[in-house]
Structures are given as structure tokens and as C-alpha cells.
Amino acid sequence: MTTSFAPGSPRLLLIATMVLAMAGMVLLALPREPSAPLSSATPPAAAAASPTSAISPSKGPAETGGLTAATPTEPPSAPALPPHGEGVSGDRAIQRALEAAWAADLAAGDERQLLTAGRDLLRADATGIGRATWPTVFGDPDQAVAPAFASSRFRIQAAIARRDGRDDRAVVHLVWAGADRGGTYTDGRITDLHFTRTTSKKGASTWTPQPRT
Template sequence: MPHGEGPAGDEAIQRSLDTAWPADLPATDERWLLAAGCALLRADATGVGRDRWPTVFGGRRRAAAPAFKPSGLRIQAAVARQDGSPNRAVVHLVWAAVDHGGTPTDGRVTDLHFTRTRKGEPPWIARPLI
């Protein structure tokens, strides 16, 4: 279990994010982006589901070893907001994880960036990780 307050502190982190960064996207976009952002973070951190994101990982799918155990990752808080224009968004995630050596960490921060598609599914596409 991560150090700090653990899951008991997650609600306070979420409230702080919501207060500091007011919503500016339609609710349907925000929900879609949050689900996609959480799935993309899990894929990056644990390796599980990387094949769902070929434009993000490309050849990295096999090259980069996952740093964290899938069962040890927890999203502590997340918001999706515009990123300079209505057609760009950032999903800001605060998360906790246990690495393969058993070391827990919490309060990790990741920003994932998305661009709105002109039409069709999905409505947003993830931009490659830096």
C-alpha cells in the first residue's frame, strides 16, 4: 500500500484538483477523456493494454518494460480540461503505484494530451507520449 494517507486521501486530492482547475469541457467529453486517460496511464505504467494505443506507443510496445504491477496502480484523482483550445485537451492524473520491487509511491503526476478528431470514433485521439 502506498505511503501517506492511501485511498483515504484520494477524495481530498480530487476536490483540490476540481477547485483549482474548474471544468471547461462538455460533460460527455470530460467523461470520455477521463476514461481514456486512465486506460492510457495504466497501459503506459503497467504494459497492459498498450496494443490499444498504437499511435502512442508505436514500436515502444515491446521495447519499454512496464515499471509497475497492474494490481498495484490506483488513480488518486483526475481531471480533463481544455489545453489551449477547444480541440485540445489534457488529462491530469494523480496516481499511486507499487513497482516490481515492492516499493510503493503515491502522489505521482502525469499529464496526457489529446486532440479532438473532426468526425467519427473515437472523438479524441491521444498524442504520443514524450
């Protein structure tokens, strides 16, 4: 005997509902595999390209992590010298470099006297101006060698005076610029002038330039 159901029959709907319910129970009874952790869903390539690793510097073997402020391990170096041809604007940097390289070791009065004498003596030697003030250095002005540099293009860039091994000896370090008789201008020239202290019977002391060898 064949049983037929009309479309839309309540009995057919009831049987279909029971079949679906039983299928759902069977599915729920089946063993389920544990789901993988979310972290494993990230590909290794993506992890390696994370923003933190891209901008972080390489870590040393003793680094413990975290951000640390950079601290200097060495004292500041001497001021950098300006490039050749910098002009008057670079003279101050040269002066600072000289002062940083040789610590002051003379009395203020002696240092001023030596700097004045050293500047004047160098100018007289290079340009011929004021040579009569130094007869023991240049001899007879009428027989002196013609100056090698033009006075209009002569400039002392920096100068310091320091002891020269003993209390009665000193040296004036000078950096200067000038154009020779051929018109070639050069800065950063270096000259050392040596002096000895002489004391008069009245106790006055002066610094006397030594012959250049």
C-alpha cells in the same frame, strides 16, 4: 475642704456623665477630613489583574469596545491535500483539490471521454495492460518497453480533464500511486496526458492522445 464621694454615689455618676457628654460635643465640633473614594482603596496591581483584562485580547487603535463576531476577510482556500501514505481514504480529498484548482470548461460528454481515455492510457503505460489498444502510442507490443509498475499495486487517485488552450485540445491531469519493479511504493505521482480532437467525415469527434515528449 476636701469633698469625697462614696463609690457608687449618684452625684459621681452625674458628674462623669456630664464630662463624657462635653467630650463628645468637643469631638463633634472638630473639622473632619473628607473620606477617600472606595475606588482608591483597590491597589493598582489588583486592578491590573482583574478577570476582564486577563481574558480580553489586546485592542487595536480603532476598536470601539464590545464583543464583535469574527468575519472572514478572504474566500475559503482550496481543500487541503492529505499526507502521503493516507491510502484510498485520501483520494477523495485529492479529487476535490483538483476540481477546486481548475474550473470545469469542457462539455460533460467530452470530459467523460477524456477521463476514460486518460485513465486507460496511463494504466497501459505504467503496467503494460491494454497497450494493444494504443498502437499509435506504444507501437509494436512485442517490442514495447517492459512495464515499470506492478499492476496489482497501481491505483489512480484522482483525475480531471480540462481544455488545453484551444477548443480542440485538452489535457487530462492524473494523480496516481504504484509500486515499481524494486518494490518501492509511492503515491501522489502526477502525469499530464494531452489530447487533440479529431472529427470524422460523418461528424463524429474523438480525442486522440498526443505523443509524450
